[in-house]
Amino acid sequence: MSQANVLITGCSSGIGRALADAFQAAGYRVWATARKDGDLAALQQAGFQAVQLDVNDGEALERLASRLNEEIGGLEVLINNAGYGAMGPLLDGGVQAMRQQFETNVFAVVGVTRAMFPLLRRSRGLVVNIGSVSGVLVTPFAGAYCASKAAVHALSDALRLELAPFAIEVMEVQPGAIASSFGANASQQAEALIRQDSPWWPLRDGIRARAGASQDNPTPAEAFAAQLLAAVQRDKRPRLLRLGNGSRALPLLAALLPGALLDRVLSKRFGLARSL
Numbered sequence: 001m002s003q004a005n006v007l008i009t010g011c012s013s014g015i016g017r018a019l020a021d022a023f024q025a026a027g028y029r030v031w032a033t034a035r036k037d038g039d040l041a042a043l044q045q046a047g048f049q050a051v052q053l054d055v056n057d058g059e060a061l062e063r064l065a066s067r068l069n070e071e072i073g074g075l076e077v078l079i080n081n082a083g084y085g086a087m088g089p090l091l092d093g094g095v096q097a098m099r100q101q102f103e104t105n106v107f108a109v110v111g112v113t114r115a116m117f118p119l120l121r122r123s124r125g126l127v128v129n130i131g132s133v134s135g136v137l138v139t140p141f142a143g144a145y146c147a148s149k150a151a152v153h154a155l156s157d158a159l160r161l162e163l164a165p166f167a168i169e170v171m172e173v174q175p176g177a178i179a180s181s182f183g184a185n186a187s188q189q190a191e192a193l194i195r196q197d198s199p200w201w202p203l204r205d206g207i208r209a210r211a212g213a214s215q216d217n218p219t220p221a222e223a224f225a226a227q228l229l230a231a232v233q234r235d236k237r238p239r240l241l242r243l244g245n246g247s248r249a250l251p252l253l254a255a256l257l258p259g260a261l262l263d264r265v266l267s268k269r270f271g272l273a274r275s276l
Contacts, residue, residue, distance in 0.1 A: 005072050005123075007031040009055050009112060010082030011048070012039035014180025015130065018221035019079060020048055022229045031068070033082070055082045055108035061115035068116075074123035077232060078116050080109045081130045083148075085186040087211040088193035089200045090143040097193075098144045105148035109155055117168075124167040126232060129156045131174045133247050137254040140270050141190075141210040149174075160239065172240050173228060176247030179218040187211040199276065206271030219244040 006023045010016040011032035020032045024047065032043045033053035043050035053060055068075060086093060086101040113120075113127055120127065134142060135149030156172035163170055190211040194204050227243050242248050254262065267273040 003027065003029045004076040005029045005031060005068075005074070006077040006079065007033070007068070007075055007116065008079040008081055009033045009053065009108075011043060012036065014182060015175070015178055015221050015224060016081045017043075018225035019081065019228065021046075022222070022225035023077075024048065026229055026233070028077070029072075033064075055112055056103050058111060058115075061111060065115045065119065068119055073119075075116055075119035075125050076123050077126045077128065078113065078120060079128040079130065080112055082108060083130065085142065085145040085182060085189065085211075085214070087142055087145065087186045087190035088207055089141060089198070092193055092195075092198050092200060093144060098147075101144040101148050102151070105145070106151045106155065109152060113159065117166075120163075120168050121166045126169045126171060126237070127159065127163065128171045128173060128228070128232065129159075131156065131172050133174050133176050133242065133250045136174065136251040139210060139213075139266055140272055141207045145186075169237060170239075171231070171237055174240065174242045174247060174251075175224060176242070176244035176250065177214050177216055177218040178224050178244045179215065179220050182214050186214065202276055203271050210270055217245050 004027070006028045008016055008019050008023070008030065011020045012034040016032070020030045020043070024030045030048045031051055032048040033051045033055075034040050034043060035052065035054055037052075040050045040052055051064060053064060055061070083105040086097050088097075109129055119125070129152055131152040132149040134146045135153045138146040138150075153172060156170055160170035187208065190207050194207060195201065200207065224243050228241065231238055231241050242251070257265070264273070
């Protein structure tokens, strides 16, 4: 049998790199994408098919699709992993921050999948979309990020139905807290937004707490990757996979707690339980 191929976006570190390592160890030929030259060099040195890619660049996606068509002819697995978390008050970030968040976390999922569709169709492949439990349990100071992951959930459901006639499966993964650079990057994003002239300046400790929340007792990225790989290799794959610390408890909390009580819990957790 020919070697199975997997394309993983956002492999510079964290979940993406752990997934690349896990799939390579399982015998897949891994096409690992990143934007920065230094990250590409590290991926290439590790034995991956390193590809420079900005998932928001439509022309680059078409070039990659053409290359894969010429070199391998099909694609067994696509993992839409690239993304980031915009943290801070929604009105401080405004429309521009929302637009940037959705470009990478939402629009790119459609763009990458659309570009790879002929390859996936030929191989009767699998699309894996990395969402988040933040799309289920919405928290303050992460509104743009939560909204983007809620959109990934909706898109995954729609794609599952629309791709089924072509024998392409879709799996959505909703991670909880996973050890990665996500928290550090989110904190950096938040610090760039926190300003003394903001009405939310007195609540800056809550903003910082939310930015770092993804790294509260996180599951190792390697454990996450191993469990996702096992799910991909099952005969009957799950439609929705929740992995990592909090990935089951937080959605359950959102489902069972009355809305007013949940608001009070979140307000207290992130310092919003007082008037300004």
